[in-house]
Amino acid sequence: MEVPKEGTAVQIVDHLFRHQSGKMISVLTRLFGIHNLTMVEDVVQEAFLKAMQVWPLNQLPDNPAGWLMQTARNKAIDIIRRQQNFQQYSKELSHQLQLETEATVQHFFLDSEIKDSQLRLIFACCHPSLKEEDQIAFTLKTVSGFGSSEIAKALVTNESTIQKRLYRARQFIIEHRIQLEIPSGNALSERLEIVYTILYLLFNEGYNSSKADELIRKDLCAEAMRLCNLLSEHKSGKQPATYALLSLMCFHASRFDSRVDENNTIILLQHQDRSKWNRDLIDRGYYYLSLSSEGDALSVYHIESAIAAEHCMSVSFDATNWQRILGLYDLLLIQKATATVVLNRAIALAHLNRVNEAILQIKSIKNIDFLIESQYIYNAVLGDLFLKQKKNDQAEKYLLNACRLTNSQPEKNLIVEKLEFLKRSN
Amino acid sequence: MKDFMLIFTNNPNMPTATPEQMQANMQLWFAWTEKLKAKNLYVSGEALMPGGKMVQGKKAVVTDGPFAESKEIVGGYFIVKANSLEDAAELAKDCPDLPQDGKVVVREVVKF
Numbered sequence: 001m002e003v004p005k006e007g008t009a010v011q012i013v014d015h016l017f018r019h020q021s022g023k024m025i026s027v028l029t030r031l032f033g034i035h036n037l038t039m040v041e042d043v044v045q046e047a048f049l050k051a052m053q054v055w056p057l058n059q060l061p062d063n064p065a066g067w068l069m070q071t072a073r074n075k076a077i078d079i080i081r082r083q084q085n086f087q088q089y090s091k092e093l094s095h096q097l098q099l100e101t102e103a104t105v106q107h108f109f110l111d112s113e114i115k116d117s118q119l120r121l122i123f124a125c126c127h128p129s130l131k132e133e134d135q136i137a138f139t140l141k142t143v144s145g146f147g148s149s150e151i152a153k154a155l156v157t158n159e160s161t162i163q164k165r166l167y168r169a170r171q172f173i174i175e176h177r178i179q180l181e182i183p184s185g186n187a188l189s190e191r192l193e194i195v196y197t198i199l200y201l202l203f204n205e206g207y208n209s210s211k212a213d214e215l216i217r218k219d220l221c222a223e224a225m226r227l228c229n230l231l232s233e234h235k236s237g238k239q240p241a242t243y244a245l246l247s248l249m250c251f252h253a254s255r256f257d258s259r260v261d262e263n264n265t266i267i268l269l270q271h272q273d274r275s276k277w278n279r280d281l282i283d284r285g286y287y288y289l290s291l292s293s294e295g296d297a298l299s300v301y302h303i304e305s306a307i308a309a310e311h312c313m314s315v316s317f318d319a320t321n322w323q324r325i326l327g328l329y330d331l332l333l334i335q336k337a338t339a340t341v342v343l344n345r346a347i348a349l350a351h352l353n354r355v356n357e358a359i360l361q362i363k364s365i366k367n368i369d370f371l372i373e374s375q376y377i378y379n380a381v382l383g384d385l386f387l388k389q390k391k392n393d394q395a396e397k398y399l400l401n402a403c404r405l406t407n408s409q410p411e412k413n414l415i416v417e418k419l420e421f422l423k424r425s426n
Numbered sequence: 427m428k429d430f431m432l433i434f435t436n437n438p439n440m441p442t443a444t445p446e447q448m449q450a451n452m453q454l455w456f457a458w459t460e461k462l463k464a465k466n467l468y469v470s471g472e473a474l475m476p477g478g479k480m481v482q483g484k485k486a487v488v489t490d491g492p493f494a495e496s497k498e499i500v501g502g503y504f505i506v507k508a509n510s511l512e513d514a515a516e517l518a519k520d521c522p523d524l525p526q527d528g529k530v531v532v533r534e535v536v537k538f
Contacts, residue, residue, distance in 0.1 A: 010456040010460070011453070011456070012449055012452060012453060012456075015446065015449070016449060017445035017446060017448055017449035018444075018445045018446050018449070020445070021445040048445060048448050049448075049476070050475075050476065051448075051452070052448055052451065052452060053436070053473055053474070053475070053476055053501050053502065054473040054475070055452060055455075055473075056452055056455030056456065056459070056473070056502075056522075057434070057455075057471045057472060057473035057501070057502035057503070057504070058471065058472065058473050060456070145444075145445045145446075146444065146446070147443075147444025147445070147446065147447070149444065150444055150446060
């Protein structure tokens with residue numbers, strides 16, 4: 001018997017099961033219709049259980065992904081064969097029908113068809129009649145193969161909330177007989193808009209939520225990027241805005257590891273070690289950004305990606321071209337006049353030594369009082385700006401607010417550091 | 427050293443596991459076999475398909491599995507080397523399914 005050397009344990013590719021789950025569910029729902037989702041999920045689960053039973057005690061198949069797909073395919077043929085009841089015809093016809101069925105089913109399992117099915121499923125999950133939160137949960141469950149416990153963890157909520165959302169989405173899709181199709185014309189652009197929003201939210205949830213643990217946050221970002229990439233490889237999803245969104249994700253993801261230090265304190269952009277930024281992702285960001293420059297529509301993703309690119313392009317924080325960034329925020333504000341955009345634009349103003357104007361801009365946000373009462377970030381930024389103006393009393397007030405409003409240790413650490421700086425300078 | 431059979435009984439909780447959890451469990455199994463192999467204690471192992479047939483009685487009645495009387499089904503076995511039944515049981519403590527209510531029966535293989 002051949003004895004493998006230490007450290008050569010069989011390694012399954014990261015997230016293989018998760019990704020395979022999404023693929024198998026996509027293909028099978030396309031075969032059986034999304035109203036049979038429960039049956040489809042059982043087939044997929046059965047394939048995994050069979051793998052669990054067989055692989056560890058035997059050995060990993062050469063192509064684990066293919067093995068799982070094959071198992072799912074055989075099961076699908078089985079189900080169809082059983083329901084068709086070919087036996088009631090002549091032997092010749094039933095044999096012929098059976099062959100044809102198998103060939104038809106086989107067709108759905110071609111790589112190109114699998115991608116097509118995945119896209120159809122994404123579009124179904126992003127049906128305009130579903131609530132945004134249901135779209136997100138349902139996409140993560142069916143397309144991405146997350147379990148409800150994992151979705152809850154990633155979105156920092158509890159499992160029963162997620163189960164309710166999943167139930168709602170599933171009921172809607174079954175009751176309204178939603179078809180797995182790729183819309184065309186205007187309907188396609190409208191649906192793509194929703195898909196972008198969902199992917200953008202997924203990515204941001206992973207990128208910004210300092211409440212969830214590191215591992216699941218990274219998973220979420222990676223998943224959003226994987227789906228966006230999938231979209232960009234499909235003839236219907238290959239749109240300038242898709243590339244813009246993908247490039248935006250690449251630029252942000254390049255900084256993922258340099259944002260928190262070993263003591264779990266946030267490292268601000270100005271103090272990040274730029275040599276630690278992931279060059280490969282930055283290059284991919286530029287690549288997709290160049291692909292996005294086709295056509296005449298300027299999406300919010302184009303502008304946000306251009307802003308992210310400015311930061312990646314700059315050799316140091318001091319060399320940042322804030323003037324250009326401010327110009328981009330001006331553009332963004334026209335399309336997306338949200339409080340977050342105003343806040344970020346104000347930060348750019350402050351870096352151009354227009355601190356007073358920055359504070360006024362923030363204070364002029366509609367329902368700013370409510371935001372100050374409830375959200376960490378507005379207090380953290382205002383505290384910082386007043387600190388710059390050496391208005392220590394004001395600064396302290398907002399920083400204390402910020403500290404109180406966050407449960408995240410990295411954010412707390414950051415604020416405590418600033419408060420200590422204040423004390424020393426008083 | 428003698429041969430022992432570790433008989434694995436399936437873990438009834440796994441059907442609700444997420445794909446990621448199942449993959450993690452599988453990875454633990456591979457790590458465990460690798461550890462046994464590295465120590466030269468692993469002899470062989472086989473997995474059993476879920477489901478099956480049951481033949482019993484004077485009339486040799488054949489019935490279908492899964493076996494309704496028991497939710498637990500033997501999923502497979504390892505043959506491992508150990509000095510004693512106690513040592514073999516010690517090895518079985520590393521079985522990755524134990525935390526999920528899996529079971530391992532340890533039996534000595536008779537050598538004639």
